[in-house]
Amino acid sequence: MNQPDLNLDLCTIEAFGRMCVLPDEVVAEWIEAGVLPSRTIAGIRLVDLGRLKAERFNDKVCRPSERVD
Secondary structure, rough: OOOOHHHHOEEEEHHHHHOOOOHHHHHHHHHOOOOEEEEOOOOOOEHHHHHHHHHHHOOOOOOEEEOOO
């Protein structure tokens, strides 16, 4: 049986803020505005770095955040 790909390229709002030297509130506002792609897993909002990289390299606008429960 094949193993699922667990490299999801996700990080918390707090971790993304630290990496970019931004307050958590700004990161959360960017997610709500659709500037940053995100996912919600088990009630935790995460920045989707994989989609961010793919969309930035393709010059696409972020789609609304996805929920994965």
